[in-house]
Amino acid sequence: MKKISRRNFSRIIGGAATAALGSNLFPAPSLASARPRVVIIGGGAGGATAARHLAQDFSGIDVTLVEANKHYTASFFSNRYVGGINTLESITHGYETLGKKFGINVVHDLALRIDGEKRTVTLKGGDTLSWDRLVVAPGIDFKFNSIDGYDEAVGDIMPHAYKSDAQVSILRRQLREMKDGGLFIISVPKRPYRCPPAPYERAAMAAFYLKNHKPRSKILILDAKDEYPLSEVLSEIWESHYQGMVEWVPSEFGGEVMAVDAKTRTLITGEEKFRADVANVIPPHHAGKIAQVSGLADQSGWCPVNPLTFESSLVPAIHLVGDAIDGGDMPKAAFSANSQALACSDSVGAALTGVKAKKHVLKNTCFFLAAGDYGLKLGGTYKATPKRLEGVSGFSSQVGEPESLRRKTADEGKAWYKSMTKDMFGEIKGEN
Numbered sequence: 426m427k428k429i430s431r432r433n434f435s436r437i438i439g440g441a442a443t444a445a446l447g448s449n450l451f452p453a454p455s456l457a458s459a460r461p462r463v464v465i466i467g468g469g470a471g472g473a474t475a476a477r478h479l480a481q482d483f484s485g486i487d488v489t490l491v492e493a494n495k496h497y498t499a500s501f502f503s504n505r506y507v508g509g510i511n512t513l514e515s516i517t518h519g520y521e522t523l524g525k526k527f528g529i530n531v532v533h534d535l536a537l538r539i540d541g542e543k544r545t546v547t548l549k550g551g552d553t554l555s556w557d558r559l560v561v562a563p564g565i566d567f568k569f570n571s572i573d574g575y576d577e578a579v580g581d582i583m584p585h586a587y588k589s590d591a592q593v594s595i596l597r598r599q600l601r602e603m604k605d606g607g608l609f610i611i612s613v614p615k616r617p618y619r620c621p622p623a624p625y626e627r628a629a630m631a632a633f634y635l636k637n638h639k640p641r642s643k644i645l646i647l648d649a650k651d652e653y654p655l656s657e658v659l660s661e662i663w664e665s666h667y668q669g670m671v672e673w674v675p676s677e678f679g680g681e682v683m684a685v686d687a688k689t690r691t692l693i694t695g696e697e698k699f700r701a702d703v704a705n706v707i708p709p710h711h712a713g714k715i716a717q718v719s720g721l722a723d724q725s726g727w728c729p730v731n732p733l734t735f736e737s738s739l740v741p742a743i744h745l746v747g748d749a750i751d752g753g754d755m756p757k758a759a760f761s762a763n764s765q766a767l768a769c770s771d772s773v774g775a776a777l778t779g780v781k782a783k784k785h786v787l788k789n790t791c792f793f794l795a796a797g798d799y800g801l802k803l804g805g806t807y808k809a810t811p812k813r814l815e816g817v818s819g820f821s822s823q824v825g826e827p828e829s830l831r832r833k834t835a836d837e838g839k840a841w842y843k844s845m846t847k848d849m850f851g852e853i854k855g856e857n
């Protein structure tokens with residue numbers, strides 16, 4: 426591709442679009458003749474939010490969303506499905522409204538390759554899409570080789586149930602088929618991993634189900650860490666709601682799972698072997714595969730970005746949001762991904778149209794359901810500095826709060842789900 430200077434390019438297309446060049450000198454071929462094009466890879470919490478806001482707030486931009494699946498099952502309420510509180514249908518969403526109401530070109534295909542120099546994305550179906558700016562939000566993939574004996578196929582026997590796919594249904598079915606008096610084991614990886622409180626919410630939701638249907642059963646959490654979020658409040662709840670049912674083994678007492686034997690559903694730590702009736706193995710993860718194979722992730726396995734614009738520190742004109750990035754102090758959560766996507770879409774829109782980007786306060790709240798209408802939460806606010814996303818303030822549910830507050834928090838969680846999924850998909854599902 427012929428290189429031209431920023432000065433010459435701005436003469437060709439006029440002042441307003443100059444900002445579209447951002448940090449690189451490879452002009453997009455479309456800018457002089459057509460509307461700027463943004464392609465977004467991944468229609469989850471980060472990508473769908475970015476697509477909707479770009480289309481809604483910048484009418485002059487063509488927005489294409491590439492999403493591998495026709496439907497999105499929200500991981501972020503999937504523990505409630507495990508607990509029997511939500512149906513699978515109620516947490517499964519389609520992309521139709523994004524096309525019909527917001528004019529987004531939704532392409533259901535798998536992005537295989539990104540060429541940052543030619544500014545293209547190649548899809549499994551054979552098409553190649555050109556872009557002026559690319560937003561990559563593929564979420565996570567698993568480091569299968571890090572637990573001996575655990576690969577993708579074993580995942581169907583000892584499900585991770587940690588992505589927006591069919592796995593959570595396998596886990597729920599196994600729990601329903603488990604005998605009363607059975608042992609359910611959850612293995613938790615080291616940080617950073619997706620939604621730090623989620624494995625413990627899963628334990629609570631499984632306990633909620635088992636207490637009502639198979640009360641002699643036990644839950645064992647094998648942890649690769651020595652701490653967990655909301656642990657003081659949860660210690661109280663394990664006692665008050667699920668007496669004797671839930672046990673936690675931290676790393677210092679041999680909780681880290683090193684290997685599994687799928688045939689016997691055995692989890693092997695440095696010190697002991699645990700035979701499960703149902704095993705939920707959550708392996709360590711890294712940024713989604715497309716980010717790995719496209720040179721967007723560094724040795725940590727996560728994607729470094731400029732926190733002010735969410736532009737990749739490694740490949741210019743490509744932005745990243747959500748669980749795939751090195752989020753500094755921001756936890757990997759749907760709320761975080763949504764908050765980052767709002768700031769990112771503003772920055773991408775500003776780069777392509779010359780409109781000044783707004784300032785954003787980045788936020789996260791993780792809502793946690795411990796029993797039917799017994800809600801907890803923890804979260805914080807963050808500021809983008811040139812070097813990292815830094816925590817500014819935090820909050821968390823406390824020990825001894827009244828039941829009325831727990832109910833209010835549970836209601837807040839439901840309201841958040843509605844507004845979150847509306848922001849992603851442009852509509853609210855009646856059932857929630």
Ligand SMILES: Cc1cc2nc3c(=O)[nH]c(=O)nc-3n(C[C@H](O)[C@H](O)[C@H](O)COP(=O)(O)OP(=O)(O)OC[C@H]3O[C@@H](n4cnc5c(N)ncnc54)[C@H](O)[C@@H]3O)c2cc1C
Pocket residue numbers: 466467468469470471472491492493494497499500501502503504534535536537562563564565586587588589619620623624627713714715746747748749757758759760761762790791792793
């Ligand atoms: C059990 C559980 C409970 C949770 N609870 C909460 C909670 O209460 N609150 C909260 O805020 N967060 C919660 N989370 C975390 C939340 O689900 C994730 O942080 C969030 O989904 C991350 O958003 P994302 O856009 O980065 O990835 P995702 O939402 O996973 O979206 C990624 C999308 O990209 C698509 N994709 C990937 N690669 C490609 C490709 N090459 N081509 C095309 N498409 C591709 C995938 O199909 C997927 O739809 C929970 C997670 C789990 C597992």
